[in-house]
Amino acid sequence: MCVIETSPVIETRRLTLRAPRPQDASRIARLANDIEIARMTLRMPHPFTQGHAEDFVLQVASQNPARANTFVIEHEDHGPVGVIGMFEDRDPMPETGYWIGREYWGRGYATEALEGALVWASRKWKRRALVAGHFADNPASGRVLEKAGFLYTGETRRGFSSARGGLTDTRRMVWLA
Structure with missing residues (x-):
């Protein structure tokens, strides 16, 4: 019998990946309300409001953990610094995506x-x-993605970016365990 973790926690050297909590909404809204972050995603709107963050926390809480898992990326000293998720979509394998608040880029x-x-x-x-x-x-x-072991597939997809208000090219990659 396979037991599915409903609220997994992942520990790394400096970070904890955990489910977003209602009290994270204001921090998520502050970090995500940055056009330079939103314009590099398909789904994130800009501006990104407190209401968007609260809806995000509720949506994550209702995810089926067999099909999707989303985590706040929390730094031991700075608190939440971003978000990472893995979800089943239109591809035969799950997709991952992430964003980091601009003040924490390059670390x-x-x-x-x-x-x-x-x-x-x-x-x-x-x-x-x-x-x-x-x-x-x-x-x-x-x-x-390359540092984490992803390889380019050679495929480029056009997708609609909410923050850009238009189509953009996405270079596709794959990771094999």
């Missing part, structure tokens, strides 16, 4: 969180592969 938090999430996904969530994508004009995200 390796995205890579560390992604590596921790991948270990959890393979050991506890029992996934053997994940896909990801990054916008063609966001090579920094591509480097994070």
